Amino acid sequence: MPRTKSRLFLSVLVVVGAVAYFGPTEVLEAVTGLVGNDDPVLIEQNGRQLLVGGDGESKARKCTVEVALTRRVCGDVKVVVIDAGKMPFIARNIQLAWGGGHPSILTRNSAKQGANRAAACGSFVPKYGGSCDEYAFATTDEGGSGARTEEVPLREQRCQGGAISAGYAKAKIGQGDSFLVVIATPTAVAATAYTGADEAQEQVEQCAL
Template structure:
């Protein structure tokens, strides 16, 4: 089956027989295949769905998707939620990075953010569009960022949105250097199915924090 957005982009979702695991008592409903990581899974239902990397469900098995979205944590594990409705191309880059084996639990490292960004986005990345920006995953503000991070062009507005989301999460969730956090994607049906082509197609362009 497929899920669509108001932009007309379609994200292929395949219900895989036998791929039933549990997320705090909720059955995993879909497994993303094809474009995205074959072992990423959508958990929850309705408006309370998140996409997690394969293996991440075991990290939050005592929590529901609703709890993760509302409290941004599960037990002692802090969670940063990246909205595909606000950042469809950044969500695409994250999900593809998971499929390539990049970590879904990151460790904050603000001191080396600029150096990490320089390694990935300033040295070799060439953007195609005037309003485009280089996005990297793992985040430059994490230990896992820097050399080897996956890069993809995204709208500059999305890049600013991601920065606001991260800075707000770091501040209000008390995520300091050396602290681990889990990355999940909300509104997974809004993930861009194709690379950025010069148009900001996000369904939700409201503020992403500061």
């Protein structure tokens, strides 16, 4: 049914009243969740950038980019950083997953890692000697069947393992804790799928970020 002018006016009044009562941040989070805008968002402050899924934008804006990337805590949410300068193809997979509706806010559950990895990548056949990458991470409740998969360099896969483990430790993310995934150095995200060439700015095997 088309929305009439009176109904539209009433909706505006409801939103305005909610902002006055609850505050703009809470209403923004609620409205964003209803609309379902999951497109990745670039946030830039003082020359530093990060990329986050649309569902996590309001969380990421509760602190500065510097704080999110270094302290790994932003307001009331813990943060795990994936550096596209070291993992451009993994960052690409995460960015595309966000755009496809996968969340940027995950819940740690390492007990599911083996089953999630098998469900997401068990039948995956690399074409260029690389490895299957999945998002959401296998160590989360959101991982497993339905995760977005893409081939990435084997080096990046090893790098990511160290980065996530170190990220859990640095942000003190325990089992059952929720956390926000962000991408650092977003200008380095791979523009095309992996076809055998490692394009990372920093080609390191282990990435304890």
